[in-house]
Amino acid sequence: MNRIIIALVxxxxxxxxxGWYFYGVGRDKEAKKFSEYREAQKSLIxxxxxxxQDKIVSLQKDKENAIKNLNKRHASIIDSLRQRPERPSxxxxxAPSIASVxxxxxxxxxxxxxxxxxxxxxxxxxxxxxxxxxKACRAQLESTNN
Numbered sequence: 001m002n003r004i005i006i007a008l009v010x011x012x013x014x015x016x017x018x019g020w021y022f023y024g025v026g027r028d029k030e031a032k033k034f035s036e037y038r039e040a041q042k043s044l045i046x047x048x049x050x051x052x053q054d055k056i057v058s059l060q061k062d063k064e065n066a067i068k069n070l071n072k073r074h075a076s077i078i079d080s081l082r083q084r085p086e087r088p089s090x091x092x093x094x095a096p097s098i099a100s101v102x103x104x105x106x107x108x109x110x111x112x113x114x115x116x117x118x119x120x121x122x123x124x125x126x127x128x129x130x131x132x133x134x135k136a137c138r139a140q141l142e143s144t145n146n
Contacts, residue, residue: 055143063136067129074125078118087113 112120 059136059139066132070128081114084114
């Protein structure tokens with residue numbers, strides 16, 4: 001009976017020790033796999049962040065170039081307005097006649113005085129600048145979402 005108990009104790013001890021040993025080996029192997037996976041994910045994330053930064057820089061450069069072109073165009077249009085007549089100064093307040101104000105025909109802006117045309121062109125340039133900035137912002141948002 002003692003032999004059976006001793007054999008049973010040895011068997012249980014060997015099963016427990018082998019389980020403990022193989023559990024440690026498996027745990028180490030899985031820990032190594034997990035750390036390799038984690039490193040691969042970190043490098044992938046870093047690459048994606050770098051790609052996104054490159055896209056953002058490219059979009060910013062495109063926006064800045066578009067705004068520079070708009071500013072050049074605005075300056076050239078303002079220079080071309082120097083040939084237009086200035087708004088006459090009115091010494092006596094007069095109400096303009098309805099016939100001279102409302103002709104019913106469309107206008108291309110060629111009859112505007114210089115100051116009025118400069119103001120409107122400046123507002124159009126500011127609106128176009130905002131449009132370019134919005135376009136770049138949307139492109140940046142879409143590039144980070146994809």
